[in-house]
Structures are given as C-alpha cells and as structure tokens.
Amino acid sequence: MAGLADVHALLFDVFGTVVDWRGSITREVERLGKEHGIDGDWNEFAKTWGRGYIENTQRIAHGGEGSLSVDVMHRESLQNMLDTPQWKPFGDKLTNEARDELNLIWHKLDGWPDATPGLYALKKEAIIATLSNGNVRLLLNMAKHADLPWDTILSAELFGSFKPDPNVYLGAIKHLSLEPHNCAMVAAHLFDLRGAASVGMRTVYIPRPGENPNGEEVKLRADNGDVDIVVESFTELAAILAKRK
Amino acid sequence: MAGLADVHALLFDVFGTVVDWRGSITREVERLGKEHGIDGDWNEFAKTWGRGYIENTQRIAHGGEGSLSVDVMHRESLQNMLDTPQWKPFGDKLTNEARDELNLIWHKLDGWPDATPGLYALKKEAIIATLSNGNVRLLLNMAKHADLPWDTILSAELFGSFKPDPNVYLGAIKHLSLEPHNCAMVAAHLFDLRGAASVGMRTVYIPRPGENPNGEEVKLRADNGDVDIVVESFTELAAILAKRK
Numbered sequence: 001m002a003g004l005a006d007v008h009a010l011l012f013d014v015f016g017t018v019v020d021w022r023g024s025i026t027r028e029v030e031r032l033g034k035e036h037g038i039d040g041d042w043n044e045f046a047k048t049w050g051r052g053y054i055e056n057t058q059r060i061a062h063g064g065e066g067s068l069s070v071d072v073m074h075r076e077s078l079q080n081m082l083d084t085p086q087w088k089p090f091g092d093k094l095t096n097e098a099r100d101e102l103n104l105i106w107h108k109l110d111g112w113p114d115a116t117p118g119l120y121a122l123k124k125e126a127i128i129a130t131l132s133n134g135n136v137r138l139l140l141n142m143a144k145h146a147d148l149p150w151d152t153i154l155s156a157e158l159f160g161s162f163k164p165d166p167n168v169y170l171g172a173i174k175h176l177s178l179e180p181h182n183c184a185m186v187a188a189h190l191f192d193l194r195g196a197a198s199v200g201m202r203t204v205y206i207p208r209p210g211e212n213p214n215g216e217e218v219k220l221r222a223d224n225g226d227v228d229i230v231v232e233s234f235t236e237l238a239a240i241l242a243k244r245k
Numbered sequence: 246m247a248g249l250a251d252v253h254a255l256l257f258d259v260f261g262t263v264v265d266w267r268g269s270i271t272r273e274v275e276r277l278g279k280e281h282g283i284d285g286d287w288n289e290f291a292k293t294w295g296r297g298y299i300e301n302t303q304r305i306a307h308g309g310e311g312s313l314s315v316d317v318m319h320r321e322s323l324q325n326m327l328d329t330p331q332w333k334p335f336g337d338k339l340t341n342e343a344r345d346e347l348n349l350i351w352h353k354l355d356g357w358p359d360a361t362p363g364l365y366a367l368k369k370e371a372i373i374a375t376l377s378n379g380n381v382r383l384l385l386n387m388a389k390h391a392d393l394p395w396d397t398i399l400s401a402e403l404f405g406s407f408k409p410d411p412n413v414y415l416g417a418i419k420h421l422s423l424e425p426h427n428c429a430m431v432a433a434h435l436f437d438l439r440g441a442a443s444v445g446m447r448t449v450y451i452p453r454p455g456e457n458p459n460g461e462e463v464k465l466r467a468d469n470g471d472v473d474i475v476v477e478s479f480t481e482l483a484a485i486l487a488k489r490k
C-alpha cells in the first residue's frame with residue numbers, strides 16, 4: 001500500500017479496463033447479423049475489429065503514420081473487414097449509412113459490473129480521469145451511456161500521440177498540476193502500466209477476462225515489482241484507498 | 246429558441262458565471278482578517294485581486310506575454326497587493342506559507358445557488374463542460390468543492406492562450422468533434438460571448454450580480470442580436486432545452 005499513499009489522481013485506461021468492449025461489440029453484431037439472417041463467429045468479429053485499433057495506435061505511438069482519430073480508425077478497419085471473403089455476406093447487407101451507425105457502437109460500450117459503483121466510490125478518494133487512446137468525444141459519449149462519473153476526460157488526442165508514448169502520460173500529469181508519483185495509472189494491460197511506470201507514475205493492475213491473451217496476468221505480480229498493486233475490482237481499489245485516511 | 250435547437254454541447258465560463266468568486270473571496274479574507282485583528286474593505290480586496298486575473302488573461306489573449314498558469318497569476322497579484330500601503334498591515338500578518346494557502350481559495354469558490362441543481366438538470370440535455378481561463382487542476386478542485394457535475398473540464402490552458410482568443414473556442418469545439426453551431430457558450434460576460442460568436446458558436450447570456458460593472462447587461466438583449474438567448478438561471482436554461490424533445 002505504500003505505493004498509493006501519495007496518489008491524488010487515478011488515470012484509467014478505458015477499453016477493456018473500464019468497459020467490456022468485446023462483449024458489447026459481440027452482442028451488437030450478433031443482433032445485427034440475426035436481423036439480416038447472417039450467421040458467423042461474432043466474438044471473432046469483435047476481436048478482429050478491436051485488434052485493428054490496437055495495432056494502429058501502437059504503431060503511431062512508436063512514431064508511425066496514421067489517423068489520430070480513433071473513430072476514423074475503427075471505420076477503416078470495419079470497411080476492410082467487410083471486404084474479406086469471411087465477412088462479405090454480412091457486408092453486403094450493410095449500406096454506408098448502416099456502417100457509420102455500427103461504427104458508433106464504440107461510443108456505447110457497457111462497463112464491467114464493478115465499473116460504475118467502483119468509480120462513484122473512487123471519486124470520493126481521488127481525482128478520477130480517463131487516460132485513453134480513444135478520442136474525447138467518444139469517451140464523453142461512453143461516460144454518458146455507461147454512467148461513468150469522471151472528474152474529467154483526458155485523451156491521448158489532446159497530446160498528439162497514443163499510449164505508451166511517454167508524452168501522453170506526461171501531458172496528463174502536467175495538466176493535473178501533479179508530480180508523476182502522485183498519479184496512478186489503472187489498466188488491464190501491462191504495456192500501458194509499463195509506459196506509466198517509465199515516467200514515474202504508480203501502477204494499478206486489474207485483470208479483466210481476455211484482455212491479456214498472452215497470459216501476462218499469470219506472470220504479473222505486485223510482489224515481484226512489475227506493478228505497485230493488483231486489484232480484482234474498482235470497488236476493492238476504493239476500499240484500499242479509503243483506508244489511507 | 247431556434248438558436249439552441251441543434252446545440253449538443255454547452256461550454257461554461259466559470260468565474261462569475263458558475264461560481265460567485267467575489268462573495269467567496271470576500272468571506273475568506275474577512276474571516277482571515279478577523280483572525281488577525283485586521284479591518285478593511287474586504288469586498289474591495291476581492292475585487293482588486295480578481296481584476297489582476299482579468300487584466301492578465303486579456304493581455305495574453307491579445308498576444309501579450311505572461312504566465313499561462315492562473316495559479317501563478319493569482320499568487321503574483323496577491324503578493325503585489327499585500328505590498329501596497331492599503332493592505333500592508335494585513336500582509337504583515339501573513340507568512341509566505343499563509344499566502345500560498347490563501348491563494349488556494351480560488352480552488353474552493355462557492356457556486357451561485359442555481360449552479361449545482363441547474364448543471365445536474367442540464368447534464369441530461371447536453372454535454373456540459375467548462376471552458377474557462379482557469380487551469381485544469383483549479384477547475385477540477387472547484388468542481389469537487391462546489392459539486393459541479395461536468396462531463397469534462399476544458400481549459401484555455403489546453404490550447405495555449407486565453408479567451409477571447411478564437412483558438413481557445415476552436416480547440417474546444419474540435420475536441421468535442423462538433424461544428425461551432427452545435428456548441429453554445431454560457432457566460433455572464435459579453436466579451437466572452439462575442440469571442441464565441443466570432444467562431445460561429447451559439448451564445449447564452451446569464452446576468453450575475455456585479456459581473457458587468459459597465460452596465461452591459463442593461464444594453465444587452467437577445468432580441469437585438471447581441472446574444473442568442475438570455476436566461477436568469479441554469480435551471481431556466483435546462484427547462485428550455487428539455488422542451489426541444
């Protein structure tokens with residue numbers, strides 16, 4: 001607990017950490033498929049769509065070229081997927097307008113069950129803000145949809161790159177007028193926590209189903225120094241922070 | 246009402262529009278004065294301190310030099326005031342540490358009576374965000390202190406200038422992924438509303454006691470085209486927006 005004693009602000013990864021993107025997308029495309037009489041592995045569809053986002057943001061974070069708008073990125077990935085033989089029958093049913101609308105599912109993802117009650121409890125203990133690769137508007141819409149009571153929305157978009165580029169973490173810390181060790185990154189992904197730790201932030205790891213497909217969570221332990229603390233839910237994190245007083 | 250039909254986001258000036266800075270500062274310095282046995286015109290003290298902020302931000306908005314941190318600006322103004330013959334007796338009682346602490350009063354200003362209930366109601370009708378010359382951390386602390394349920398905190402600090410520099414309004418609009426006419430500026434000051442209108446935003450004027458010492462509010466009427474709408478409270482604005490559905 002020593003690691004979090006001086007933490008005044010918690011910065012949250014959002015996709016996978018706060019909201020269950022894969023479950024939400026799977027449910028939506030499955031519903032849409034049924035509506036058009038198309039069958040398919042919808043969980044696989046969701047995973048592939050999400051992977052395009054991860055690959056693009058990581059490439060840009062490390063200096064590559066590409067759109068800084070996650071909305072544009074998702075729309076391009078969708079277009080590419082619907083052109084593949086596997087998903088063309090589904091794509092044939094979707095007009096450009098229907099594709100634009102489907103793309104907005106990324107603004108309406110559902111929170112993990114502990115997300116909303118956990119964030120309300122955490123808001124009493126510290127500043128709670130997003131620090132996501134998603135754009136500001138997307139994060140705003142998601143907060144309204146899933147009842148996520150952020151104190152403010154911080155996005156990689158404001159700092160011209162993507163996590164784990166150190167400039168993203170440093171930009172957020174600067175605008176909070178805090179020192180790095182007064183801020184903790186909360187995430188379900190080790191690459192994000194390593195990026196935060198590299199600039200001196202504290203780190204909170206929360207395992208979420210399917211978010212570390214390479215089995216990182218098994219190797220990852222607070223007591224071997226990879227992260228400062230591991231929690232199972234936001235409500236558990238709130239209880240830990242409440243004990244500081 | 247036509248003017249607000251397509252508004253998806255309301256951007257709020259904060260000092261004077263949402264919070265009663267003069268009343269809050271006056272109460273605090275009066276309390277502190279009594280504690281040290283000093284008497285003075287505390288309302289005048291508050292007004293002078295606030296004026297330093299307004300003059301500095303306006304100068305920088307129009308291309309002048311100076312600190313972009315409103316905390317630094319307030320601290321320098323305080324230092325200068327406490328060196329004047331009028332306030333030196335008060336200054337003599339305040340250590341540097343006490344002055345630093347007094348400076349934080351700007352993070353703990355009280356909302357006008359309609360602010361909190363009005364913002365909760367408005368949050369159901371549109372995105373509600375600050376667009377203040379105050380820095381992000383100050384606005385975050387104020388929101389926690391006065392229970393202001395912003396969807397996000399936008400600050401001139403993020404865009405490297407101050408209102409009424411058009412870049413501040415345009416930066417906010419861009420990060421909300423909206424067109425200017427989908428955003429309304431809500432303010433008690435005509436210079437701010439003119440700046441917003443100059444980039445194509447809608448404008449909501451709310452008169453607040455003492456905020457327009459030159460009698461601007463008397464000359465200002467929605468029906469002569471200065472602003473799109475005039476309201477007496479945030480709750481009135483929420484009722485107007487609720488009727489759009």
